[in-house]
Amino acid sequence: METKNKKLIGVDLGGTTIKFAILTAAGEIQQKWSIRTNILDEGSHIVPDIVDSINHHIDLYKMSRDQFIGIGMGTPGTVNREKGTVIGAYNLNWKTLQPVKEQIEKGTGLKFALDNDANCAGLGERWKGAGNDGDDVAFITLGTGVGGGLIANRKLIHGVNGAGGEVGHIIVEPNGYQCTCGNHGCLEQYASATGVVHLAQDLAEEYEGDSKLKAMIDNGDEITSKIVFDLAKAHDYLANRVVDKVTYYLGLAAANISNTLNPEYMVIGGGVSAAGDFLLDRVQKNFEKFAFPTVRTSTKLKLAELGNDAGVIGAASLATQFEENAN
Known part of the structure; x- marks a missing residue:
């Protein structure tokens, strides 16, 4: 499938809500939704909730996995981008190292990239907002x-x-x-x-x-x-x-x-x-x-x-790195 019809998924993980969006490869939001962040039990519900919500919406919109370039996510805490882990996100109750990339790739079957939430908002504004590309x-x-x-x-x-x-x-x-x-x-x-x-x-x-x-x-x-x-x-x-x-x-x-x-x-x-x-x-x-x-x-x-959309747009842009490999 041509990259131009491919989609990106952006996730903006916050202490109270998790925002999601499906975007075109050019960064236009096509669908968006959000769920409450469940930080109980040391934040152990967060990643399974993200996986379930993404899988549910892909099915809901009758889309197939091969339409997606990948998932990008912005998160609080200290991020190891290579390993795809997060530590010290205290507002999520994530005190210990979280193997986020491993869990989300396994749960969704899609490639996954991660960065800090403020970095993602900055990427969003640079790409589609006040930064004028x-x-x-x-x-x-x-x-x-x-x-x-x-x-x-x-x-x-x-x-x-x-x-x-x-x-x-x-x-x-x-x-x-x-x-x-x-x-x-x-x-x-x-x-x-x-x-x-x-x-x-x-x-x-x-x-x-x-x-x-x-x-x-x-x-x-x-x-x-x-x-x-x-x-x-x-x-x-x-x-x-x-x-x-x-x-x-x-x-x-x-x-x-x-x-x-x-x-x-x-x-x-x-x-x-x-x-x-x-x-x-x-x-x-x-x-x-x-x-x-x-x-x-x-x-x-x-x-x-971009207001509240900066985070999901910037997060989705992280997944554009997988485009080259797709073609």
Whole structure:
């Protein structure tokens, strides 16, 4: 069968849901569905659930195995791409080494490739989203943590031990907030959803003026990064101070990444990026302050465009490596 009619399967494995999609070889989504992630019993149900769901949907759509190039998956945790294993994905309850590739290939009869979830989202945005299919694209995702995917010459940068692209651990404030990684002052502690709230609480403590955000914090109301950005848009003084700090750290990190790699696009995605141009414009100002002159005029900052689909699209693209072997 010609490659042009062949399909890819993308899987985006998260702590609460597992997203699936069947795509064309060119990366267009044709079907998508999702299931709940069952993390009980040390996450031992996750892989069997993935296998069952893929097999069920192939049958449901009356497709045959030979129509598929392969399956690609993005996962949290530390990934060994050659062996197809994952370790330390704590939000999945995967504390021990998981032989994911072996189990999924055996269960589905399809070839399988694996990478880190933020890397996959970056691949998706590079291919079908804000990266415009460019050769050099840097991606930062702002969620519960801060992840990244750095793509140079159309290839992900993995580094010697898979930690390439850990942009959440760029130090933006020496001796700053302590990070879960054990270091101090990582970007993740300032630009993630939890980081935004941490900054808001600290700034509220020393702020004496009038502010709805301060009143909410003093009152013990639950604060989210969305609330902080919404209040800043409504001209709350304290909320704007928080956003100024967040966008300062983001602009600094974006400039440092860009000064190192000079990508065509620096793409910002993830939940916090839902603040849109309000966030991007202020990151841009700080980026310009810190970027090397040539980089300032050639690297373009953009918001991600694929939303929740970035992960499955990028994951599916991992399986395109099997195309060459198919023909």
